[in-house]
Amino acid sequence: MSALALPNRRVEDWKYSDLRNAIDTDAVESAGTASWTVSLSGAVEQTAWPEIMPRGVHGDMGALAAARAQTGLFLRVGKGERGTAHLSLSQDGHGRVLIIVEDGAALILRETAAPDGFANIAFDVVLGKGARLEHVRQTERNDAVRIGDYSLRLAQSATYRAHFADFGAKLSRTELHIALEGEGAQAHLSGVSVLDNGGHADVTTRVVHAIGNTQSTQLFKIIAGGKSRGVYQGKVSVAEGANGTDSRQTAKGLLLGERAEIDLKPELEILADDVKCAHGAAIGDLDPESLFYLRSRGVSESEARALLMRAFLEDAVAEIADEAIRTEVWSQVEAHLQRVSA
Amino acid sequence: MLEINDLHVAVGGKEILKGLSLSIAAGEVHAIMGPNGSGKSTLSYVLAGREGYEITSGSILYRGVDLASMAPEERAAKGVFLAMQYPVEIPGVTTMNFLKTALNAQRRARGEKDIDALGVLRLVREKAKALHISEEMLKRALNVGFSGGEKKRLEILQMALLEPALAILDETDSGLDIDALKVVADGVNALRSPERAVLVITHYQRLLNYIVPDRVHVLYSGRIIKEGGKELAHELEAKGYAEIIKAAA
Numbered sequence: 001m002s003a004l005a006l007p008n009r010r011v012e013d014w015k016y017s018d019l020r021n022a023i024d025t026d027a028v029e030s031a032g033t034a035s036w037t038v039s040l041s042g043a044v045e046q047t048a049w050p051e052i053m054p055r056g057v058h059g060d061m062g063a064l065a066a067a068r069a070q071t072g073l074f075l076r077v078g079k080g081e082r083g084t085a086h087l088s089l090s091q092d093g094h095g096r097v098l099i100i101v102e103d104g105a106a107l108i109l110r111e112t113a114a115p116d117g118f119a120n121i122a123f124d125v126v127l128g129k130g131a132r133l134e135h136v137r138q139t140e141r142n143d144a145v146r147i148g149d150y151s152l153r154l155a156q157s158a159t160y161r162a163h164f165a166d167f168g169a170k171l172s173r174t175e176l177h178i179a180l181e182g183e184g185a186q187a188h189l190s191g192v193s194v195l196d197n198g199g200h201a202d203v204t205t206r207v208v209h210a211i212g213n214t215q216s217t218q219l220f221k222i223i224a225g226g227k228s229r230g231v232y233q234g235k236v237s238v239a240e241g242a243n244g245t246d247s248r249q250t251a252k253g254l255l256l257g258e259r260a261e262i263d264l265k266p267e268l269e270i271l272a273d274d275v276k277c278a279h280g281a282a283i284g285d286l287d288p289e290s291l292f293y294l295r296s297r298g299v300s301e302s303e304a305r306a307l308l309m310r311a312f313l314e315d316a317v318a319e320i321a322d323e324a325i326r327t328e329v330w331s332q333v334e335a336h337l338q339r340v341s342a
Numbered sequence: 343m344l345e346i347n348d349l350h351v352a353v354g355g356k357e358i359l360k361g362l363s364l365s366i367a368a369g370e371v372h373a374i375m376g377p378n379g380s381g382k383s384t385l386s387y388v389l390a391g392r393e394g395y396e397i398t399s400g401s402i403l404y405r406g407v408d409l410a411s412m413a414p415e416e417r418a419a420k421g422v423f424l425a426m427q428y429p430v431e432i433p434g435v436t437t438m439n440f441l442k443t444a445l446n447a448q449r450r451a452r453g454e455k456d457i458d459a460l461g462v463l464r465l466v467r468e469k470a471k472a473l474h475i476s477e478e479m480l481k482r483a484l485n486v487g488f489s490g491g492e493k494k495r496l497e498i499l500q501m502a503l504l505e506p507a508l509a510i511l512d513e514t515d516s517g518l519d520i521d522a523l524k525v526v527a528d529g530v531n532a533l534r535s536p537e538r539a540v541l542v543i544t545h546y547q548r549l550l551n552y553i554v555p556d557r558v559h560v561l562y563s564g565r566i567i568k569e570g571g572k573e574l575a576h577e578l579e580a581k582g583y584a585e586i587i588k589a590a591a
Contacts, residue, residue: 287430288393289430290430290432292390292392292393292414292430293426293430293432294432294444295413295414295418296390296391296392296414296415296417296418296423296424296426297418297447297500298418298419298444298451298504299415299443299444299447300451301413303443303447307435308432310434310435311432311433311435313434314435315434
């Protein structure tokens, strides 16, 4: 890819996230190398960048990040070990992260990001047999142009659970390319985007059921107030012969601002016969009957709206397995709901 | 307590209440009976302040104040409660959390202090027991997956908890078996006091065997066409609405 041709709305995959409009090509060209504040506990090793990288599928920007940042952050959890890692992006720029969770190992990965410049990070994640990764990404509301492009490969019986809590940026794009390569592998993705005026958040997921008896779920909720834009594009592909695939996808939007926009794009590509795939997408407003019911019990209109918005997000946030992180995401969500209502 | 005077209400441009007058004093229980389409639910919604119910003329005074000028939450905080015919299901809000939110919202509106989670729990448990509402039900999302009878009992639990001055029961008897009906009636009777008034809106006389009214009003085509004591309910049950409507015409 030529660095001069940034993805824009004429590129199908970036239709709702016009990067060329959000940032100058020069700024992308001249961006430096990203770095993180890393805190580890348990059996997580931070080691030198390997000579040979595992193969992974990336989008255009992930490929660019990989080309620009020759090395990056490499975390590894050895066979049967477990640990936690908290990555906080401290320096903008192009960056790479490689995470290997070996057979039977487990990692809790938490990502937070504070800088409000341009960040374009390519993640490569490999989960061995029976490995487990619990991943939560929380981003701050700011004017950043940030892209996280994740490539994940799951071996037999590996489990990936991820939650993306996005509160909007000038442009925020989270892109996942997940390959379920071993039988019994499962990926459970969820996320909430709470956007106030000027915010943008795009979550694009691509799940490939490369082999049979694999499972995936996607549950995404978007609240868009003011003039904001929330996007969820979810593609599920079931490879030829991948019988026994089970995939469920739900994406819902709550459109609260007159100039807000929510784009939901579910996509299914099935080349096997014996599969269970269900998807649903819906965009609506707060239910007036529910609002009246709450108000008739003495709850003020603003509190009733906040309660219903929280209820709308409930099942998606509940997908976060770690209670401490879940509680923290809730408090972040609540603070932003107030901005949306204000 | 409640003075409704020559009330006309339109819904979607169509006049539903056509000059309804009604007066309820503190300590009294009144029943409004009427066939389907007579305007019973419109009356209950207009009292609770639902949007889309336009008062075209007449007035509603609650404790001497114009009720129509108040938002639904203000009415609630001032003691007006409507037990709804079709309680709304709200996924994602647990019943217990909803009860706590409603109770404390009303307390705050009256300048009282919040009751903490434990205090609310204790209060709710005590009232729930009498209404045969289980702990498990309180943990579930509000009204989601509740049977018709469970929803109605939960309405009565809310009433018991919020202790309104004016309770309006809109078809609370519909969908209840006889045991549930008694439980609900006991709940309402427990609230009866010289400071409170109750308006029971129903199609059938059955509930009035258990909640015995001081006055009975027959609503037909948006107006009260006949009034009487509790014996009027029995008369209606025996003769049916048609005869009374004919006699009033």
